[in-house]
Amino acid sequence: MLSTESAATVRATIPAVAGALETITARFYDTMLSERPELLDGLFNRGNQADGRQRKALAGAVAAFAVSLLDHPDERPDALLSRIAHKHVSLGVTEDQYVIVHKYLFAAIAETLGEAATPDVVAAWDEVYWLMAGSLIALEARLYQEAGTTGRDVWRPWRVADRAEQTPDAVTLTLEPRDGEPAPGFRPGQYVSVRVQLPDGLHQARQYSVSGWDGNRRRITVKRLRAGEHPAGEVSTHLYDRAAPGDVLMVSAPAGDVTPADGEHPLVLASAGIGCTPMTAMLQHLAEQGSTRPVLVLHADRGPEHHAHREEAADLVDRLPGAAAHTWYERGAQEAPGSRAGTMDLDRIEVPENAEVYLCGPLPFMRDVRARFLRAGIPARSVHYEVFGPDLWLGTDD
Incomplete structure (x- = not known):
């Protein structure tokens, strides 16, 4: 819950801040990734950076969270936060990374808003950020615990056991744990992240639904998004063109909250x-x-x-x-x-x-x-x- 003082300040400034959020998030990502390039190696999707979708999504999430705090002060917007938390868990996001994000995000806010970024305004939005970050950290800790991981060990080596062409642009890869340990449990509808090293040496991860299973094996289906036509398609193209039986891929623990509830309803x-x-x-x-x-x-x-x-x-x-x-x-x-x-x-x-x-x-x-x-x-x-x-x-x- 926002403090009374911060709620008043956020309510008064949300039109101006929301209107500048895309500029703020663009500056945030540009500065953070230029000074901390290791974050682009396996964590941030450079395709989504290139086409601007990541900054639009971040801007929308922050604005929606702030509005929710104002409109429903006694509720935590778990429906809004759950999707973000599951995505973070599939990538191994850890609590300390929220401190890094805070540093660069608030530097971008101050630079973009200029004189309008008074100490009161910055303090109010700082409270919004840490309420959102704290909620995500708590949700992610619970998800990591349920998956039996810590956030620093979500990645395991899986061997490609089989490859089957589905369509002219889609291939199904059957995977099995290379380490011999049991495959983690999952719920139908969930996805895993797959991390690969691309020809330029950078690691990138993308999410793929578990499309089937057989004992200890799991199956994903990859549709090729041609990298030249779609900035985010470099991993799908890489997997479609190169993944073959015997190859080893780094695969995360399953995540995702769009799973059907048990019961008899249609x-x-x-x-x-x-x-x-x-x-x-x-x-x-x-x-x-x-x-x-x-x-x-x-x-x-x-x-x-x-x-x-x-x-x-x-x-x-x-x-x-x-x-x-x-x-x-x-x-x-x-x-x-x-x-x-x-x-x-x-x-x-x-x-x-x-x-x-x-x-x-x-x-x-x-x-x-x-x-x-x-x-x-x-x-x-x-x-x-x-x-x-x-x-x-x-x-x-x-």
């Missing part, structure tokens, strides 16, 4: 493109449980040849007596009997009452489909989404 799994990967894991989990709960599986893709895990998902749906599936293809629908042409359209889909909805795919897709579910009567609290990379949706009601 589930709706809506995905587009490679967003089908966490849904495939959820379907496998339900099939292994012998679940009879209602499950509605919705997927949209460019065409049948681009639909990863297409046959596997169909087989899993067939194993679930309460499941039904609908698929849309922008082209080639006539080649896939039972599919529909175009983009996902819920107008003729009967959405179950009391359903929990899970979304994964490109952000424009999720924005559109979420709005459709809300119009269909699904409460906002029952629509969950997974996004990889900086979350530009944090704190919004759109």
